[in-house]
Every structure is written in structure tokens, then in C-alpha cells.
Amino acid sequence: MTILANILIVFFIVAGLVFIVVSAIGLFRLPDLYTRTHAASKSSTLGVMCILIGVFLHFWLIKDHFNPSILLGVLFLFITGPVGGHIMSRSSYIAGIKPWSGTVRDDLKDEIERMKKEQNIKE
Amino acid sequence: MSFQILLNLFLAFLWMFLSSNYSLSRFIIGYLLGLLVIIALRKFFKTNLYIDRVWAVIKLIVLFIKELILANVSVLTLVIKPKLALKPAIFKYNTQLTEDWEITLLSSLITLTPGTVVVHVSDDSKSLFIHVIDSNDIDETIDSIKYSFEKAILEVSRS
Numbered sequence: 166m167t168i169l170a171n172i173l174i175v176f177f178i179v180a181g182l183v184f185i186v187v188s189a190i191g192l193f194r195l196p197d198l199y200t201r202t203h204a205a206s207k208s209s210t211l212g213v214m215c216i217l218i219g220v221f222l223h224f225w226l227i228k229d230h231f232n233p234s235i236l237l238g239v240l241f242l243f244i245t246g247p248v249g250g251h252i253m254s255r256s257s258y259i260a261g262i263k264p265w266s267g268t269v270r271d272d273l274k275d276e277i278e279r280m281k282k283e284q285n286i287k288e
Numbered sequence: 289m290s291f292q293i294l295l296n297l298f299l300a301f302l303w304m305f306l307s308s309n310y311s312l313s314r315f316i317i318g319y320l321l322g323l324l325v326i327i328a329l330r331k332f333f334k335t336n337l338y339i340d341r342v343w344a345v346i347k348l349i350v351l352f353i354k355e356l357i358l359a360n361v362s363v364l365t366l367v368i369k370p371k372l373a374l375k376p377a378i379f380k381y382n383t384q385l386t387e388d389w390e391i392t393l394l395s396s397l398i399t400l401t402p403g404t405v406v407v408h409v410s411d412d413s414k415s416l417f418i419h420v421i422d423s424n425d426i427d428e429t430i431d432s433i434k435y436s437f438e439k440a441i442l443e444v445s446r447s
Contacts, residue, residue, distance in 0.1 A: 184360055191367040199419045200376055202405050204363055210400075211360045247399035254407045254419065264419075265376060276380075276410060276417065 170226040174219050181215030184208045197265035206250025292338045296322045344443040355401050362402035377423035381416045397437045
């Protein structure tokens with residue numbers, strides 16, 4: 166039984182580590198802010214969640230101590246991770262950071278220009 | 289809907305008082321029996337059964353977790369590949385959702401799907417501007433958003 170529990174714990178923690186390493190590599194390799202948001206907002210969320218679940222299972226199954234605050238941490242990460250990615254990319258678009266030159270289509274440009282004209286904001 | 293939940297709790301307490309046994313297992317048995325009564329009397333309620341909405345929420349959570357894992361695997365393959373094959377684009381997506389919490393939920397679902405991040409929500413909150421990392425299959429992405437996420441959210445709010 167302990168062996169099964171240990172396998173589960175090691176699986177979760179290794180999966181979390183892999184996802185965090187991948188998001189770090191993604192931050193290096195991807196060309197601009199908007200593509201980096203993809204790596205940062207998805208992989209790190211799931212990575213930290215996997216590690217927290219591994220820690221929770223370790224204390225629950227091995228040390229026999231049920232700790233619900235770790236589960237609350239998982240829930241809060243789940244809610245706040247995507248919102249962080251959204252806010253970072255939105256604020257930098259409005260601040261005028263241009264997308265990468267390979268970007269094929271940009272529907273947002275006209276919308277932001279229209280908004281700025283309505284609110285009388287000069288570049 | 290909240291009326292049905294309150295009624296169900298009331299029936300559970302009634303069952304506990306009838307059997308004069310105040311334990312958790314009695315409460316659960318009473319709750320399940322009350323649920324049966326509510327299902328039997330569903331014609332007399334103006335709204336739909338609350339259990340339908342609970343079921344829709346469970347389906348939405350399962351969808352959320354599945355999409356999160358798929359998104360991470362796709363980012364993993366994209367980043368690990370020796371040659372970066374990127375074709376990013378920002379496109380406009382018109383949504384039919386109206387409530388604020390529905391749009392918030394939809395945009396966090398989209399952010400956690402493979403290859404899409406919501407950059408901006410328009411002032412009238414009728415369209416979302418989505419940054420997609422691989423623009424070869426924009427139509428496919430739109431279809432998957434429209435027929436899986438919006439449908440699941442509509443099931444929660446309209447049922």
C-alpha cells in the first residue's frame with residue numbers, strides 16, 4: 166500500500182517539475198510577450214498544482230495528516246492563474262507593445278484605436 | 289432553485305426528527321429521500337430541478353481539467369520542438385453569453401485551452417479578442433470554443 170502511495174506521490178511531483186521546467190524553457194525560446202504568456206499562464210499553473218497535490222497526498226497517505234489548506238491553495242491557483250495571464254497581455258497591448266513580426270492577423274489594433282479615440286487619449 | 293435546496297434540507301431534518309436519531313448518516317439518508325420526493329414532485333416547481341444544474345457544474349469541472357492537461361501537453365510539444373513553428377494571430381470571437389460571470393468563466397476556460405489566451409474583452413462585452421499561437425486552424429478553435437465551452441456554460445446557467 167505504501168509503495169502504491171509513493172508511486173502516486175512521485176508521479177505527481179515529477180509531472181509538476183516537468184511542467185515548470187517546460188514553462189521556463191518556453192519563456193526563453195518564444196519570440197514575444199504574447200506567446201510567452203501561453204507558456205507562463207498554462208504550464209506553471211498546472212505544474213505548481215501538481216506539486217501541491219503531491220505534497221497533499223504525501224502528508225495524507227504517509228504521515229496520516231489531512232491538510233485542507235493545501236487543497237484551498239490548489240483552488241486559488243486554478244482561479245487566479247489564467248486571470249494573471251490575461252491581465253499581463255492586455256495591459257501590455259494597451260501600453261503599445263507590438264506583437265512579433267510573424268503575427269498573421271490582428272483584429273485588436275482597430276479596437277484599441279477606436280477606444281483611444283473615444284476617450285481622447287493621444288499616443 | 290435555492291428554494292428547492294432549502295426544501296431538501298428541511299425534509300432531511302424532518303426525517304431526523306421522525307426517527308429521533310441525530311447523526312450524519314440519518315441526515316444523509318433523509319437528504320436522499322427528500323431528493324426522491326422533490327424529483328417526484330417536479331411538476332409543481334416553476335424552475336427546473338437543481339440537481340440538473342449540479343450535474344452541469346460537474347460536467348464543466350471535468351471539461352476544465354481535461355482541457356488544462358491537453359493545453360499543457362501542447363505547450364510542451366511546442367516548446368520542446370527544435371524548430372519553432374509559430375504563426376500567432378489575434379482574432380475576434382463573438383460570444384452569445386450575456387452575464388458577467390459567464391464571460392469571466394468563458395475567458396478563463398479559453399485561456400486554459402491549448403494555444404489560446406484572451407487578450408481583451410470589448411466594452412459592450414459582446415466579443416473577445418483571442419491571441420492564438422497557431423493560426424492554421426482558427427476555424428477549428430472557434431468551433432471547439434463554441435460547441436464545447438459555451439454550450440457547457442449555457443447548460444449551467446439556463447438549466
